[in-house]
Amino acid sequence: xxxxxxxxxxxxxxxxxxxxxxxxxxxxxxxxxxxxxxxxxxxxxxxxxxxxxxxxxxxxxxxxxxxxxxxxxxxxxxxxxxxxxxxxxxxxxxxxxxxxxxxxxxxxx
Amino acid sequence: xxxxxxxxxxxxxxxxxxxxxxxxxxxxxxxxxxxxxxxxxxxxxxxxxxxxxxxxxxxxxxxxxxxxxxxxxxxxxxxxxxxxxxxxxxxxxxxxxxxxxxxxxxxxxxxxxxxx
Numbered sequence: 001x002x003x004x005x006x007x008x009x010x011x012x013x014x015x016x017x018x019x020x021x022x023x024x025x026x027x028x029x030x031x032x033x034x035x036x037x038x039x040x041x042x043x044x045x046x047x048x049x050x051x052x053x054x055x056x057x058x059x060x061x062x063x064x065x066x067x068x069x070x071x072x073x074x075x076x077x078x079x080x081x082x083x084x085x086x087x088x089x090x091x092x093x094x095x096x097x098x099x100x101x102x103x104x105x106x107x108x109x
Numbered sequence: 110x111x112x113x114x115x116x117x118x119x120x121x122x123x124x125x126x127x128x129x130x131x132x133x134x135x136x137x138x139x140x141x142x143x144x145x146x147x148x149x150x151x152x153x154x155x156x157x158x159x160x161x162x163x164x165x166x167x168x169x170x171x172x173x174x175x176x177x178x179x180x181x182x183x184x185x186x187x188x189x190x191x192x193x194x195x196x197x198x199x200x201x202x203x204x205x206x207x208x209x210x211x212x213x214x215x216x217x218x219x220x221x222x223x224x225x
Contacts (some may be wrong), residue, residue: 019219041198042219043152086151089216096165097154099151
């Protein structure tokens with residue numbers, strides 16, 4: 001099956017800093033989503049982005065499907081951005097999302 | 110649209126007991142997924158339904174696990190004779206799958222199982 005690698009595994013920032021999270025995948029995809037897992041365990045949708053670039057406030061994402069990677073940018077980070085960020089992909093011929101191991105982000109005041 | 114709802118949110122049980130989780134998807138969504146997540150890991154696929162048909166099951170879904178979606182609306186996931194290794198967060202998601210695609214998945218709050 002498809003392999004999904006996220007980097008870095010852990011990231012510690014000071015409030016106000018910017019960061020970039022990366023997601024590499026091993027095969028062609030027609031679905032890619034970024035999620036933020038809140039402290040209670042719920043996966044919150046950030047972006048549905050199988051290709052191209054999207055922005056939502058301080059967050060933006062870019063997927064270059066031909067090169068098999070996606071980036072999540074967080075600008076002017078806040079303590080409430082802390083948590084685990086997951087990338088999940090769906091293979092072109094597949095029927096489910098495969099998740100990476102996540103990036104644990106800690107934003108200190 | 111109230112989102113995906115899961116019950117119970119937390120379940121503590123003794124080894125050997127049976128447990129059942131329920132998922133109510135977003136009303137117009139035709140696909141429903143179950144995932145399992147253990148501490149420090151990403152969610153792992155268990156099974157999914159297109160309307161009432163169960164179309165795919167992971168090898169993670171042993172014979173002790175069974176899932177149903179009898180009328181193409183809510184779904185149940187039952188675990189028989191629970192083992193300590195079953196302790197995990199069980200996540201449900203739904204999507205409105207277009208032809209040839211998965212659609213955008215929306216997850217519920219999860220059901221956390223602890224087996225003593």
